[in-house]
Amino acid sequence: MYRYDEFDLGFVSGRVGQFRDQVNRRIAGELTEEQFRPLRLMNGLYLQLHAYMLRVCVPYGTMNAVQLRKLAHIARKYDRGYGHFTTRQNIQFNWPRLQDVPDILEELSDVEMHAIQTSGNCIRNVTTDQFAGAAADEIIDPRPVAEIIRQWSSLHPEFTFLPRKFKIAITGAPQDRAAIRFHDIGLMAQENAAGEVGWMVYVGGGMGRTPMIGKRIRDFVPHEDLLAYLESVLRVYNRYGRRDNKYKARIKILVHEEGLATLREQVNSEFEEVKGGVLTLPEEELARIRAYFAPPQFALSDDRFDLAALKREDAGFARFVEHNSHPHRHEGYTSLTISLKPVGGVPGDATAEQMEVVADLAERFSFNELRVSHEQNLVLPHVAIRDVRAVYDVLNAHGLAEANVGQISDMITCPGLDYCALANARSIPIAQELAKRFGTAERQAEIGPLKLNISGCINACGHHHVGHIGVLGVEKKGTELYQLTLGGDASENASIGEILGPGIVAEAVPDAVERLVQTYLGLRKAKDESFISAVKRVGPEPFREAYLAA
Amino acid sequence: MQHSLIQPQKPDPIRAMGIIALNGMFDEHDAEGVIRKAAELFGDKLAVVSSFGADSVALLHLVSLVNPDLPVFFLDTGMHFPETRAHVEVLKARLGLSDVRTLVPDSRDLVRFDPDGTLWEGDPDSCCHIRKTEPLNAALEGFSAWITGRKRFQTAERGVLPHFELTSDDRIKVNPLAYWAEADVAAHKSDHDLPEHPLFSEGFTSIGCAPCTSAIGEGEDARAGRWRGFNKAECGIHFDVSGEIAPPQIREAPMLFKKGRFVTDPFKPLGENANLKGVRYVHVPLSKVKDNLDAIRQNPHPLGLLIEASDRVEDVAEDLDRFSSVAVSFPAFGDGRGYSTARLLRERYGYRGEIRAVGDVLTDQIGFMARCGFDAFAVANDATKKALEKGELAEISVYMQPVGLTEVPVGTRPFLRKPAEPVARRP
Structure with missing residues (x-):
């Protein structure tokens, strides 16, 4: 993975020193909260419902054991012993004390981490496929390009005060695991007729109160022109994006109001001007960055899972292999997802001890590599198939072997009203109740793949719009209510869920989901027709009826 | 500069009533009567202020009679015509004036605000302020009243001038010639065979400092040759009737930070009805430029352009070279449109003049702004001023990406990140 050079080190430590001074001025009362706010936001420090929240960047969700151990240490020393992994592949600490934050940032800089640009109206962490560099279906590893985008976008002087935040996602595989069409810019690797790999560009996707699916603005941008193209899009957005209303300030609204054709024309004319300039990426620079992401020294092996045999020997392990392993591009290896969605737990949370266990496993079994997925799980990307059992046993001993990846209990859930100042309703208790109802191995085996996402408010941090079933917390006359949506899909077949009907109280949510599941089980053509396939085939009506039948 | 920012005391209303009564006592043209009354009322607390200009001899003659x-205070700005200095000596001798006092500017002010003697060029208000207003204010300490030679006909602002005027510093200004017309002055000079200022015959009807005085043409106002081309009619020693004109140094809220230090800003706000053909040292809004291209193109003076956040620099691309300064507005700290504007100015249109950030300019932005091409910052925020004065800029020391035409030498890798030069220490 990428290693800091002297520039990165100077860049990050300079920021730490600067922020320490700002925090001291705040504590001394020289800065008001109002003056301090933009400064702390530049450093990922939010003021939440109960306390400050520090969001630490995990660039494109990639880190190593030393870094995860440092996060564990920070959780233990400065927080309440845990951290929360986010849908932006970052980690949040929910209880740091203001006076400790400079120390935390300094400790992070020791392991080449920081919190820069994890908030504010700037280009946020570039996210990608958690199986990048490992997935069998990948055209190219997107991480070198993600790293180049990270460098280009870090404190970009022109784009640090955008109309609103700006999120870029990139995938090197045709199966979109990075939800690229729900980002301000989505990049998908493409091979052109000449056999060259470049990028298809989507623009204007997003969730929030106005969910939009990203539209294809350009079919192919070669590597060397990618930054010039991104700069063109950002410049058009910076100049013409709405600034009069924070809820209409994302680029998706600009695309919606101006129309894709107009935006494309503006971007193209800008691109014509900047193309071939200083941002042109020479092949040797790409090669230099790519070298950091060179594949590890895989052993030659033709090991495979024999699932049928495993099922006979150890059903639990078999379930883990079936759900939590992902096909690897190198024979004899697999990528293992470590679910942070145990039944009754808080989705995305990991304790310091768990982080240390995972860090050890990464060191021992995954070439010291780790990933955070946008579904809020951790990934060991390169595990030899013959080591999976050993990994499983360790995970199992630490309550980390939940075999539910891609199942109904593998929910994306925002922190909700338990933590968040914006939320209308609680999310975590809903997730816990649903996990209790549907989380048994038998039920999940019966239901099959189903993504259920929960947001505590319209800002949609829990990605409810793209849940096959989405749960949205709303507030009506002082009561927390929940609306259910159906048919959302974050994959390459992107779609936005439809609201099924009026909101219901928290206690009614498990039953309502139950009715949707039962409807699906009743109408699926075969056991291998997944929930989302069935919904797309028959449409929402039978589900709507079931929802309203209460 | 010992000026307080505190509002001057409001004049005592009873005294104000007395002034009104005084103003009814004299025939409009009875200048000598007015001077006699002043001498009687104020005794040794009365002084005369004279420029020893074209018409001064008339007033000084009347004073000498009383x-x-x-x-008599003469403001030696250091910028006078040699003819004026000669004229001072001639009048002293001819009129027997025994107490002509020459007031000179504070040398520390000159060093601080006008080290190279060109302040008049960009900022005549400030120039007058340090050369006239400040020395006079100091000299008037201990005086209750002073006599001026101002006349109603000279300018529109002077059109309401009374004989006796209570100013906001609670002094009384006496204007014996308030109602005199140009012809009255000429007649008085001729009746008493008074010596003319040597430049009068060359068309100089109102004479101040050499750089800001020019001869007038046919049909022009007598004072038209003063501060020609500037939106300026008074030097600053004559506060208006209500005393509302504050000294310029104090009025200038934003300070211009340029090349590592705060400098006097030659640019002034644009008056509402200013003539775009004749204005100078103002930033003309882009929309106005678009609508008045001919006037702007005919204007021979230094001009600036103001680009609001929602303006498109493309709209005036062809005329950019005409402006010596472009002000890019930041209506709010978080509104980043100006960064794109500045980059387009520098990189796309090759604009090489000053690009200044105006509006909500705070410490944390200045490093970003400099990289986008800004080289001047109009700073109103106190904390930012302090930080800049101390050279403490909240800025990054290394760049992660190339920006602009010059940061990355041609032929090098785009990601050859270059250490930033602190703005404060730029040459």
């Missing part, structure tokens, strides 16, 4: 020993 009391040639009255102190």
